Amino acid sequence: MATENKTVELDKLEEFRNNLDLKLHNKEDQNLTTLNLGPTHPATHGIFQNILQMDGEKIVDAVPTIGYIHRAFEKIAERRPFYQITPLTDRMNYCSSPINNMGYHMTVEKLLGITVPKRAQYIRVIMMELARISDHLICNSILGVDSGAFTGFLYVMQEREHIYDIYEEVCGARLTTNMGRIGGMERDLSPKALHLIGEFLKRFPKVWAEFEKMFNRNRIFIDRTTDVGAISAERALSYGFTGPNLRAAGVDYDVRVMNPYSSYEDFEFEIPVGTKGDTYDRFMVRNEEVWQSLKIIEQAYKNLPEGSYHADAPHYYLPPKQEVYRSMEALIYHFKIVMGEIDAPVGEVYHSVEGGNGELGFYLLSDGGRTPYRLHFRRPCFIYYQAYTEMIKGGQLADAILTLSSLNVIAGELDA
Amino acid sequence: MELTNENVLGKIIEKFGEENVWDALNPDGIMTITTNRETILPLIQYLYDDEELQIRFLTTMCGIHYPDQKDKELCTMYQLHSFRHNYRIRIKVYFPIADPVMPTLTNLYATANWMEREAYDFYGIIFTGHPNLVRILNIEDMEYHPMLKQYPLEDQTREDKINTFFGR
Numbered sequence: 001m002a003t004e005n006k007t008v009e010l011d012k013l014e015e016f017r018n019n020l021d022l023k024l025h026n027k028e029d030q031n032l033t034t035l036n037l038g039p040t041h042p043a044t045h046g047i048f049q050n051i052l053q054m055d056g057e058k059i060v061d062a063v064p065t066i067g068y069i070h071r072a073f074e075k076i077a078e079r080r081p082f083y084q085i086t087p088l089t090d091r092m093n094y095c096s097s098p099i100n101n102m103g104y105h106m107t108v109e110k111l112l113g114i115t116v117p118k119r120a121q122y123i124r125v126i127m128m129e130l131a132r133i134s135d136h137l138i139c140n141s142i143l144g145v146d147s148g149a150f151t152g153f154l155y156v157m158q159e160r161e162h163i164y165d166i167y168e169e170v171c172g173a174r175l176t177t178n179m180g181r182i183g184g185m186e187r188d189l190s191p192k193a194l195h196l197i198g199e200f201l202k203r204f205p206k207v208w209a210e211f212e213k214m215f216n217r218n219r220i221f222i223d224r225t226t227d228v229g230a231i232s233a234e235r236a237l238s239y240g241f242t243g244p245n246l247r248a249a250g251v252d253y254d255v256r257v258m259n260p261y262s263s264y265e266d267f268e269f270e271i272p273v274g275t276k277g278d279t280y281d282r283f284m285v286r287n288e289e290v291w292q293s294l295k296i297i298e299q300a301y302k303n304l305p306e307g308s309y310h311a312d313a314p315h316y317y318l319p320p321k322q323e324v325y326r327s328m329e330a331l332i333y334h335f336k337i338v339m340g341e342i343d344a345p346v347g348e349v350y351h352s353v354e355g356g357n358g359e360l361g362f363y364l365l366s367d368g369g370r371t372p373y374r375l376h377f378r379r380p381c382f383i384y385y386q387a388y389t390e391m392i393k394g395g396q397l398a399d400a401i402l403t404l405s406s407l408n409v410i411a412g413e414l415d416a
Numbered sequence: 417m418e419l420t421n422e423n424v425l426g427k428i429i430e431k432f433g434e435e436n437v438w439d440a441l442n443p444d445g446i447m448t449i450t451t452n453r454e455t456i457l458p459l460i461q462y463l464y465d466d467e468e469l470q471i472r473f474l475t476t477m478c479g480i481h482y483p484d485q486k487d488k489e490l491c492t493m494y495q496l497h498s499f500r501h502n503y504r505i506r507i508k509v510y511f512p513i514a515d516p517v518m519p520t521l522t523n524l525y526a527t528a529n530w531m532e533r534e535a536y537d538f539y540g541i542i543f544t545g546h547p548n549l550v551r552i553l554n555i556e557d558m559e560y561h562p563m564l565k566q567y568p569l570e571d572q573t574r575e576d577k578i579n580t581f582f583g584r
Contacts, residue, residue, distance in 0.1 A: 067553035074538075075562060079569045110444060240474060240527030251499070258502050348443040350495060350506070352475075361476055363493070376493075378476040386530045415553060 032060060035397075039068050043401045045142060046411035050388075050400075057396050062389045066382075070415040077375040081340025082108050083182055083316070085375065090176035092379060093413040095138055096131035096356035097177045098167070103353035106261055107362040108182045110349045114313045118305040120184035121263040125300045126197065127170065127179060128262070128353070129293040133204075134163045135356030136244070136286040136293075139408040143283055144215060146405045147224045152211050159207050162200055169193040183317035184310030194301075201298055208294075212287055222280060229391045229403030230278035239387040242380050243358025245407060248285045249277030255354040262353075266303075267296045279406040286408075315342050340370050357381055357408055381413040417468050419503040421447040424469065431462060439508075446495070448506040456494075456509050457519045463496060463505070464524060471498040471505060474525040477532070479539035481513075483565045489513035490539060494521075513540075520545040538563035 038049035047068040053061040073088045080088075089100035102124050109116060116124075137160055141153035164174040170193050171179040171186065180186060189197075215221050231241075236249040246253055254271045256264045272288035274281030310317050314333050323330035336342055346368040352361035361378030384407065391407075392400040417423070425440050425447065432455055439450040451459055463471040473496065480491040488510035495506045509518065520543040521528035532543045533552040540561035543549055550556065560567065 067555075070553040072562065075569055235526070237473060238526040240525070253499055258499075348448070350444060350446055350504075359475070363476065363478065363495070365480065374478075374480050376476065376478040382530065382534075383476075383527055386527065 059392050067415055069411055073416045077372055081370055087178050090178055091412050092416055093356055093410045096135035098127045098131040098179045099355050101179050103360050104362055105180055105182050107351040107364050110351050111347045114183055114311045116184050116311045117308045119307040120309045122300045122304050123185050124262050126297050129297045130163050132293045132356055133290050134160050136290050140286050143405045146401050152214050156211055166196045181317055183313040188309040225280040228279040228399045230276050231391055240383040244285045248274035248281035250275055255352050255359050267299050269296050279402050282406045379413045379416055381409050385409050385414055419501040446504045446506050450508045470500040471496045473497040474527055479535040479541055481565050487512040490516055516541045518543050
């Protein structure tokens with residue numbers, strides 16, 4: 001009986017392997033090992049499973065499995081009024097949620113034809129660039145941790161806390177921010193928020209210079225990351241790479257420059273590009289982007305225009321609470337917005353923003369109802385993670401870990 | 417050459433004929449055209465190969481379900497981008513849900529692999545020639561395609577949630 005069971009198990013194992021398409025390597029060559037990396041491995045920083053076929057320490061083949069934290073956002077969005085979809089976007093790339101929030105708001109504004117005042121646009125730029133800094137900062141410092149340098153991570157995490165303090169002052173939340181509204185910001189930048197941003201601009205360059213000093217010309221770090229997980233520009237384009245990962249391969253595509261949104265055309269900044277598309281290039285591109293983001297924040301902070309912080313869109317932008325208590329009209333609008341009783345116009349829009357990891361797009365199809373008919377998120381992580389197999393094949397297992405953290409794949413965005 | 421919606425459409429119609437490309441719309445500045453299953457692959461290949469157009473980046477693709485349109489229940493939307501000219505174009509193909517078959521784009525764009533798996537997973541669109549067409553985000557033994565409109569989001573047997581209270 002016992003042997004029978006064992007045969008059954010072996011059969012199952014065989015079937016499982018066949019399903020994974022690994023049989024080519026397995027049948028003849030008994031020296032190969034199957035290694036299950038993930039889904040909850042501490043070095044993968046998120047829920048990623050890769051079933052690796054190893055020859056010693058060399059990776060021969062890999063089969064990624066995704067979907068562990070799939071939450072059906074696209075389906076949920078079809079049953080929610082427009083303003084209730086913002087919290088869903090928070091939970092995609094949770095390292096830079098303001099970019100997701102505002103990208104979604106801009107998409108809906110495009111559908112409704114709302115023009116946002118200059119001040120609101122500048123506040124958005126400040127918040128989005130802060131989010132980009134916090135996103136790049138965590139990616140690069142985690143890359144340090146994975147290659148054996150913990151110190152940098154510890155020190156820059158403190159700066160991320162300061163960025164989250166600014167979020168908290170602006171919108172009340174820290175990680176999943178739900179920042180802004182359709183039509184602008186929910187409130188103006190308070191004197192304290194302005195003070196915190198000013199302090200951050202003074203303090204952060206020194207911290208980041210120190211961080212760069214620790215890594216950029218560090219012999220061990222360079223040896224560890226050069227030529228690791230490299231991808232050519234042609235393959236990267238074919239795989240749909242965008243953002244820092246594409247720029248590291250040498251293509252200067254940046255949504256902020258090519259299709260400026262939210263007044264990005266007013267600011268002076270440069271797009272850093274790499275040459276080889278390896279882990280070191282990705283690290284350096286992100287480092288430089290942090291400096292460019294600081295430059296943008298400085299410009300926006302100095303030239304913050306006067307005016308309103310939200311558009312005049314009574315059907316979508318909640319009236320001030322004092323008004324709701326006093327005026328009948330405001331009460332009606334408040335009620336209608338909160339209950340989601342406003343029909344959107346028929347339309348079809350695509351809007352993309354430069355997210356932390358690349359082109360974050362929103363394809364919104366409205367049939368004139370109170371909810372989107374179809375809302376599709378173009379999630380950069382989902383699109384470029386499929387190249388991971390190709391990038392780690394033939395390399396060492398330890399390099400696969402570095403490649404994964406330098407790609408900055410965020411599980412929430414991957415699975416949506 | 418500056419790419420505008422007019423001259424790109426002119427080139428496409430000149431190449432493929434008006435019987436294969438129709439319904440050119442401009443909903444949000446991105447030209448949207450509709451084509452059929454036979455033309456979609458040559459069309460995207462042509463946009464890629466043509467030296468004047470150079471539309472060589474597949475930004476995104478997704479499925480859409482219209483349960484009320486007879487014989488055009490399913491739709492696949494492709495959105496392409498030319499970095500050279502900063503020009504975007506959207507292409508749609510409608511087909512009946514009884515015959516949900518589309519040709520695969522994986523031979524041209526590596527990124528189409530997971531995008532098509534996602535469309536298969538959520539809408540049941542079968543891409544012929546795809547190297548590994550299995551579910552991607554949902555579990556493999558799921559028996560339906562959840563983004564189709566006939567599957568409601570919430571538990572329909574609940575009585576405490578009345579749709580009219582939620583503005584639906």
